[in-house]
Ligand SMILES: O=P(O)(O)OC[C@@H](O)[C@H]1O[C@@H](OP(=O)(O)O)[C@@H](O)[C@@H](O)[C@@H]1O
């Protein structure tokens with residue numbers, strides 16, 4: 036008998052969960068995007084695991100440390116739990132292929148557009164990508180999701196500006212995360 040698999044809402048962080056002020060690493064500059072809690076609550080209550088996948092080359096570049104990132108992540112998870120939402124996991128890539136301190140300088144499998152973080156989440160949380168959604172603000176988020184066979188790829192206009200090519204890579208383009216629940220049958 037096949038084991039029942041989970042569904043997940045995968046979220047990019049900067050530009051989707053919080054305003055992308057550029058390499059955010061402190062709670063004081065972490066500004067939640069309008070609608071993120073209410074939308075996540077709807078998906079969480081409908082049985083979706085909420086999983087964050089974020090490129091954090093700011094670590095590799097030496098702007099902040101892994102410890103800084105982990106402390107901010109703990110704080111972020113607490114804010115979600117204050118809204119009765121559990122973040123199942125947060126995956127991050129500290130690497131950069133060109134500009135990083137030696138230990139982080141590599142062409143890794145985790146930096147989006149590579150699908151490594153998504154594949155790890157799918158494996159570790161027994162997730163069926165056919166029942167998943169990925170929300171991002173960049174072409175690289177959509178490319179990673181496609182490689183991981185995530186069924187529904189959504190671009191949101193709350194982060195970086197994107198071009199026609201990026202739009203073509205998405206199943207859905209929305210102005211705000213507030214608009215997401217209306218498009219998905221929960
Ligand atoms: O959007 P996610 O994946 O959560 O995180 C992106 C951030 O780590 C930073 O990624 C950088 O890109 P580079 O990593 O330098 O290419 C820039 O886009 C920054 O503005 C941004 O803050």
Ligand SMILES: [Mg+2]
Nearest residue numbers: 047049050172
């Ligand atoms: Mg982003």
Ligand SMILES: [Zn+2]
Nearest residue numbers: 128143145146
């Ligand atoms: Zn990486």
